[in-house]
Amino acid sequence: MSWAAHDLEPYAFQKHLNLKVAFVPLLIGSYAPDLMTKWFVYGIHLGPWELKASNPAQFHRGWPGFGFTHSLTFGLLVGLVLWKGFGSKLWAVSFVIGHWAHALTDTGDTVGTMLLFPWTFHFHLDAWAYAGQTGRFTDAAAYFSGLGGMWDAVWIVYGFFSWRVITSQYFDNVIYRADAFWPWVNRWVPRGALLTLYRAAFFYGTTRWIAWTIWAHVVHHYPYDLSWGGPHWVPAEHP
Amino acid sequence: MRLRLLSRFDVPTRNDLRVFVGYCGAAAVYIVIGVVYDDFLLSVVVAIAYLVVAAWLVPTMVRRLLR
Numbered sequence: 001m002s003w004a005a006h007d008l009e010p011y012a013f014q015k016h017l018n019l020k021v022a023f024v025p026l027l028i029g030s031y032a033p034d035l036m037t038k039w040f041v042y043g044i045h046l047g048p049w050e051l052k053a054s055n056p057a058q059f060h061r062g063w064p065g066f067g068f069t070h071s072l073t074f075g076l077l078v079g080l081v082l083w084k085g086f087g088s089k090l091w092a093v094s095f096v097i098g099h100w101a102h103a104l105t106d107t108g109d110t111v112g113t114m115l116l117f118p119w120t121f122h123f124h125l126d127a128w129a130y131a132g133q134t135g136r137f138t139d140a141a142a143y144f145s146g147l148g149g150m151w152d153a154v155w156i157v158y159g160f161f162s163w164r165v166i167t168s169q170y171f172d173n174v175i176y177r178a179d180a181f182w183p184w185v186n187r188w189v190p191r192g193a194l195l196t197l198y199r200a201a202f203f204y205g206t207t208r209w210i211a212w213t214i215w216a217h218v219v220h221h222y223p224y225d226l227s228w229g230g231p232h233w234v235p236a237e238h239p
Numbered sequence: 240m241r242l243r244l245l246s247r248f249d250v251p252t253r254n255d256l257r258v259f260v261g262y263c264g265a266a267a268v269y270i271v272i273g274v275v276y277d278d279f280l281l282s283v284v285v286a287i288a289y290l291v292v293a294a295w296l297v298p299t300m301v302r303r304l305l306r
């Protein structure tokens with residue numbers, strides 16, 4: 001699975017598509033595949049109970065399970081609902097772009113995604129280890145020790161290369177104008193706060209990449225392993 | 240082929256850089272808190288709330304107080 005890439009990819013698409021996309025559905029699409037599943041993959045404590053998938057990788061990416069949320073067909077289906085059901089082609093197209101970016105990015109790990117669901121074949125490049133079954137912290141340590149973390153770094157660098165998309169001028173001239181959502185929210189929320197909210201995913205993706213890297217390699221001394229499929233010190237899941 | 244300088248570099252304005260420095264400050268604090276209390280890094284909602292407070296609410300209030 002990927003960590004910061006899903007926060008940063010929408011800004012890269014925004015740079016190239018300008019008024020042709022709406023940022024909010026683009027970002028929601030980028031987060032969507034994990035929204036319903038990630039908490040159950042890692043598990044949560046509710047009082048004395050721990051809720052956690054017995055087979056996290058199967059639940060997250062497989063079938064039976066919620067792996068269909070990472071398929072191109074699911075993104076297209078939600079896009080169709082947004083278009084035909086809610087009448088917004090702009091939101092539909094933007095959602096699909098964000099969703100597909102997530103589904104394609106997650107093919108980089110050892111479990112991959114069922115891109116063409118209901119065909120249950122997993123497309124996987126095996127570039128970095130899927131370690132969601134080990135829990136949040138070991139997964140973070142593994143991810144930021146392998147090529148997954150490096151792939152996120154590519155998006156951070158590209159994000160800074162696209163610095164103009166996070167300026168206030170760009171927000172006013174493109175983001176705000178492209179989507180009626182922003183003027184609607186602006187009735188209650190000041191423009192300065194909206195600009196900050198627009199920048200939040202960029203901030204989150206970049207800062208947590210830095211923080212997890214420090215946490216894994218300075219505080220806890222996990223070893224880097226940038227070989228294909230690594231890090232090999234963690235047990236990787238496969239489909 | 241002759242090389243020539245670009246007539247205009249796409250560089251941030253002084254105001255862009257001032258804003259960027261402010262965000263870098265907010266980022267540095269977020270990273271320190273996150274490394275010490277790692278649960279802080281796990282939630283995008285916490286990050287959004289933090290950023291709104293650090294990069295918008297506090298500067299807005301300070302500006303009003305200084306006026």
